[in-house]
Amino acid sequence: MKLKRYAAPAVIALTAALALSACASNEGGAPAAEGADSGSALTGTLTGIGASSQGSAQEAWIAAFQTANDGVTINYDPQGSGAGREAFISGAAAFAGSDSALSDEELEGEFGSCAPDTKAIDVPVYISPIAVVFKVAGVDELNLDATTLANIFSGTITTWNDPAIAALNPEATLPTTAITAVHRSDDSGTTKNFTDYLGKVAPDAWAEEASDTFPFQSGEGAQGTSGVIQAVTGGDGTIGYADASKAGDLGVAKIKVGEEFVEYTAEGAAAVVEGSPLVEGREANDIAIKLDRETTDPTHYPLVLVSYAIACQEYADAAQGELVKAYLGYMASDEGQQEAATSAGAAPLSADLSTKVAAAIETIK
Structure with missing residues (x-):
């Protein structure tokens, strides 16, 4: 052709x-x-x-x-x-x-x-969409709201059986495993979109400005999207954020939008950009584009990157x-x-x- x-x-x-x-x-x-x-x-x-x-x-x-x-x-x-x-x-x-x-x-x-x-x-x-990927033994499904996600990545929540996570996942058997939150170590637009989402939707838990550079020393840094995926895949109790195209076989958390927990979809990401x-x-x-992170429409997926x-x-x-x-x-x-x-x-x-x-x-x- x-x-x-x-x-x-x-x-x-x-x-x-x-x-x-x-x-x-x-x-x-x-x-x-x-x-x-x-x-x-x-x-x-x-x-x-x-x-x-x-x-x-x-x-x-x-x-x-x-x-x-x-x-x-x-x-x-x-x-x-x-x-x-x-x-x-x-x-x-x-x-x-x-x-x-x-x-x-x-x-x-x-x-x-x-x-x-x-x-x-x-x-x-x-x-x-940006996928919140995880690997936790015995956990196949995971619900997270923006506040809990912010506290995980800032290092405030440190174990998987934390009451805040348990309250969002009443039917899950959550282990006492320590959380390893994996972030990008390089200057990353994915990080900027991720931190922008947390700052807009959970400002009380995430006071940092949206930035290409991850703002905390907690957790584990990894180079590039592939580095984050490798680090999450290679551990237990790990969680990270990455372009959804690279999520592979890892678990992917649902995020709370309005009153519902929603999976990422291309259509949900496109709807946010359109609006x-x-x-x-x-x-x-x-x-x-100034992305609308604060939508409460569950047909939208606001953790998205353009x-x-x-x-x-x-x-x-x-x-x-x-x-x-x-x-x-x-x-x-x-x-x-x-x-x-x-x-x-x-x-x-x-x-x-x-x-x-x-x-x-x-x-x-």
Whole structure:
């Protein structure tokens, strides 16, 4: 299968420009028929660094995009969101993957790959629940509310038979085993989303600001999503948080939303994003989302992350800009979103958000 350079129909609708519609039609918004030659003229190498949550999706996106554009090589290193943003800011990466959008402070700085006097933008490309994974002998199901979860990860609750956990799980036989709460040791957008959730939903138990860096010395630190999963899998009495695509065979806790305990689902994560406003004060093509953590609707799953592709509005190297625009366009396309759903269990962008994202990507130079 061959892909031409992507230009979404949503962009056409948003701009309402017939000239753009004709141009996009010529460039090709959908993949060519199987076995057909797309005539892709894209060539070059593209380097991305960032969120490990995007790892599985990036593998699928890269494989499909390189198959469709055989003159292109894309490298993505899942070092973590913080490392990705640092690499992008320094110019070591042409784009970053990050589970948190650029901060106002970061946006005020300079970006190594961007044209002089231009800024970077955030575009959502990956939506996923964060799973609270655990491994406790004799416990197959676990209910947790935000306050209890906060007290576990801050080190206030230290054993699995603590009365607060027992009250939420009256039918479970909870052992006296000590709790090992595993957190990310690296700067992580997943940590920022996790701590944002705790701070918003359980402010009396979690007074710390949302941060890429885990704020307590308690528990055990592990590098990357894979490190957290390995640490939880290798222990007993362990609990951690990770992108749901990596939960595997571990136990996954239900979290309390309103008056019910709910399992994570892609649909529940997508519903939260759909109902959340954009961050105010950003450029029109910078689509950062202020997630509604405090929903009480049990069809929603508020422990969710939105992972962004961070790119230049305009690249100093026009050829890199062309590659970034094409690749991000594929990631956000219907086909790209289906790849992420299939390979990583991600929730596809809603029609409205897809329109906004496609329009933002179209502005990249």
